[in-house]
Amino acid sequence: MTASSRGRYRLWRRLDWQAAVNSRPFACNVTLYETVIPHSVTMQTISRAVALLKCFEGGARSLGLSELVQLMGLNKVTVHRLAQSLVAEGLLKKHPGTLRYSISYGLLELGRELLNPRGVIPIAHPILARVAELTEETVMLNLRDGDKAVIVDELVSKHPIHYSIGTGFSADLRLGAAGNAILAAMPDAEIEELLSRPEPRRQSGLEYTSEEMRDLLSTIRSQGFARSVAHRVSGAVGFASAFFGPEGDVMGAVALVHPDNRHPGPERQEAFAQAVIEAAAELTEALCFSEPQSQKDQKETVS
Structure with missing residues (x-):
């Protein structure tokens, strides 16, 4: 494939992607670019996120990243990504001054009807x-x-x-x-x-x-x-x-x-x-x- 044809191919892919997005709601059924995440990986991520939240059981008001790493037994990058995702979802709060994490009121919103x-x-x-x-x-x-x-x-x-x-x-x-x-x-x-x-x-x-x-x-x-x-x-x-x-x-x-x-x-x-x-x-x-x-x-x- 020549440089010119590779350029046309990339352009075609971009246009086809845009057409797919414009023609139907964005979802995993855009077959050409579908990324399949194994079920086991998804469940592992959910389990780890729950495990991170459970680190705050027993009255812990706030925990630093190093403490979370020690409690979970995972590497620092993985724990940081999990914590940041939970912050984005409103389930954890990151304190700007100390960079420590604490559980957020978003958990109360989830459990309001349950409680x-x-x-x-x-x-x-x-x-x-x-x-x-x-x-x-x-x-x-x-x-x-x-x-x-x-x-x-x-x-x-x-x-x-x-x-x-x-x-x-x-x-x-x-x-x-x-x-x-x-x-x-x-x-x-x-x-x-x-x-x-x-x-x-x-x-x-x-x-x-x-x-x-x-x-x-x-x-x-x-x-x-x-x-x-x-x-x-x-x-x-x-x-x-x-x-x-x-x-x-x-x-x-x-x-x-x-x-x-x-x-x-x-x-x-x-x-x-x-x-x-x-x-x-x-x-x-x-x-x-x-x-x-x-x-x-x-x-x-x-x-």
Whole structure:
């Protein structure tokens, strides 16, 4: 091919490319210049991006590039590209002064509906507030997420010494009063599937056999609440009761937690149990008879 013909060929390619772009939406179906990315490469990139975001679990406020490289075990160029892509998508924030990265509010936007299904938080919050005022202890709203309980709302006690686990924290349903209350309200088949897995570690070091867990869940069902000591947090006593959605499925649990040395008397303990039972029942009723958020939005649009 002569220099002249090569030039005409390159020009033809440019014109053909432009024609293809102008004639149909830009997409991977422009056959002449299609670049096929192997599925395994795509999945690897997604996995690495998720792994990078998980580096901020456990309370890390910001991380430098070298710290991310060390945590991920990848080369600096790869980690930098991943971080820059996540910054561009609004999931990470890069601080100009320090060049350190932190998670962005874009993650909250992604998880807004996940953390507030059926508009449960605005409905539950006043109920939690009344329990917090009555007990003067930290009160939490937990939602079921598969085999985990996730804290989506928390009102922290005003006592100088208190427990605050934090929104977004998740734990195995076999850990803590909230998880146990949810687990007890699940169908037997789902319970058995979870009990077949290895036991999670509790802060107290206590371990349950499958039969002991079945007995515990039976007790929770009969009394309407769960109580735990040092399951998720050392020195913490928790009370929780499950609440249900309009379809009758367990959605989560209302829970409170206090230091184990603050309320040793049985009367106070009974009051805490009754408080979460009543709150869960009130929330269940509110959810079952509340108007779906989608219908509210439609009415506001019409008006």
